[in-house]
Amino acid sequence: MQFRDIKTQYEHHKEAIDNAILQTVSGSVFIGGSPVTKLEEALAKYVGVKNCITCANGTDALQLALMAWGIGEGDAVFIPDFTFFSSGEVAPTVGATPVFADIDRDTFNISVSALEEQIKWVKNNTNLAPRVIVAVDLFGQPANHDEIRKIADKYGMYVLEDGAQGFGGRIGGDRACGFGDISTTSFFPAKPLGCYGDGGAIFTDNDEWADMLRSLKVHGKGEDKYDNVRIGMNSRLDTIQAAVLLEKLDFFDEEVDACNRVADMYGRYLADCPGVVLPTVPDGYVSSWAQYTVLVESSAVREQLMAELKKSDIPSMIYYRKPMHMQGAFHDNLVGLDSYAVTEDVCGRCVSLPMSAYVTEEDVKKICEVVRGVVNIL
Numbered sequence: 001m002q003f004r005d006i007k008t009q010y011e012h013h014k015e016a017i018d019n020a021i022l023q024t025v026s027g028s029v030f031i032g033g034s035p036v037t038k039l040e041e042a043l044a045k046y047v048g049v050k051n052c053i054t055c056a057n058g059t060d061a062l063q064l065a066l067m068a069w070g071i072g073e074g075d076a077v078f079i080p081d082f083t084f085f086s087s088g089e090v091a092p093t094v095g096a097t098p099v100f101a102d103i104d105r106d107t108f109n110i111s112v113s114a115l116e117e118q119i120k121w122v123k124n125n126t127n128l129a130p131r132v133i134v135a136v137d138l139f140g141q142p143a144n145h146d147e148i149r150k151i152a153d154k155y156g157m158y159v160l161e162d163g164a165q166g167f168g169g170r171i172g173g174d175r176a177c178g179f180g181d182i183s184t185t186s187f188f189p190a191k192p193l194g195c196y197g198d199g200g201a202i203f204t205d206n207d208e209w210a211d212m213l214r215s216l217k218v219h220g221k222g223e224d225k226y227d228n229v230r231i232g233m234n235s236r237l238d239t240i241q242a243a244v245l246l247e248k249l250d251f252f253d254e255e256v257d258a259c260n261r262v263a264d265m266y267g268r269y270l271a272d273c274p275g276v277v278l279p280t281v282p283d284g285y286v287s288s289w290a291q292y293t294v295l296v297e298s299s300a301v302r303e304q305l306m307a308e309l310k311k312s313d314i315p316s317m318i319y320y321r322k323p324m325h326m327q328g329a330f331h332d333n334l335v336g337l338d339s340y341a342v343t344e345d346v347c348g349r350c351v352s353l354p355m356s357a358y359v360t361e362e363d364v365k366k367i368c369e370v371v372r373g374v375v376n377i378l
């Protein structure tokens with residue numbers, strides 16, 4: 001069994017993907033070209049925003065957004081304490097100060113009340129200017145964007161939606177990567193929409209920021225790449241990756257639906273199993289299920305569960321073992337209230353189970369039997 005079965009996905013769509021790659025190679029255009037332009041148009045249309053700017057990966061996408069806004073020294077960037085390192089890494093990269101906020105246990109996403117407390121703390125206790133909220137759509141589920149938007153408006157801040165895991169998720173009819181002033185995603189192979197290497201994209205309705213982003217990602221270009229009007233980066237999506245993504249976008253919605261059916265199956269097979277807390281999706285929200293993450297009673301139960309799963313050849317992973325505020329890179333320079341109880345608790349007992357469009361009902365049954373065995377014994 002695979003944790004995230006991109007091999008079976010390839011086998012199902014081999015001909016189309018092989019053709020797309022071969023066509024790119026025989027055309028010998030490897031940077032830019034029509035696949036990149038077509039993909040940017042298709043992604044913007046899919047999300048429902050005016051501009052999509054592709055780039056080299058999801059981390060660059062976040063950094064480029066901060067650069068486009070001129071975020072730097074003296075600015076505070078607020079980030080959930082429970083996320084992948086990149087969400088916070090980009091703040092110090094541009095010279096800004098990261099401030100971490102605790103999460104909601106039900107959704108694993110940033111707690112709006114914890115966020116506001118940290119903003120107030122920074123205003124009252126530092127000379128930093130609160131500028132950006134990084135709203136991460138963790139595990140595929142959109143953050144509480146309605147409430148986050150209210151806080152951003154109240155304090156005059158930007159929302160940067162980190163949709164690296166959230167692409168394909170929705171709130172009502174609104175798609176993820178359309179909730180931020182600028183939103184970003186990643187096409188790392190294991191993400192909901194993955195390519196065959198690294199890739200990323202940035203979304204915004206604001207044309208001025210879009211122009212700035214297009215300049216920043218190509219060495220701060222002016223008229224062209226040999227006219228350089230600002231300091232930028234080299235951050236492009238390869239043409240081959242764009243060609244692969246165009247093929248994958250065709251069946252992406254079907255895969256999101258299939259993942260939702262797998263999540264429902266887990267829900268059924270683990271119902272009335274009090275030792276396991278299942279992921280919660282609020283009313284009106286749709287997750288794209290980048291991960292299917294449950295909570296068990298303790299670290300000891302988690303260890304035992306992962307060992308038993310392994311014996312049955314079932315992969316499982318811990319996303320994430322360490323809160324952001326405890327990462328060595330941040331730990332010595334922490335700013336904000338020392339209030340991360342939910343994240344610390346979740347990090348100690350979360351475990352992610354196999355999830356993809358290619359997980360079968362048989363698989364889910366087998367996984368859940370192991371889970372029930374372990375949590376009922378202990």
Ligand SMILES: *Cc1c(COP(=O)(O)O)cnc(C)c1O
Pocket residue numbers: 057058059060083084086087136162164165185186187188198199200
């Ligand atoms: C994967 C990920 C990123 C970074 O994406 P890369 O393409 O690997 O640079 C950023 N934020 C979150 C939440 C992620 O999961």
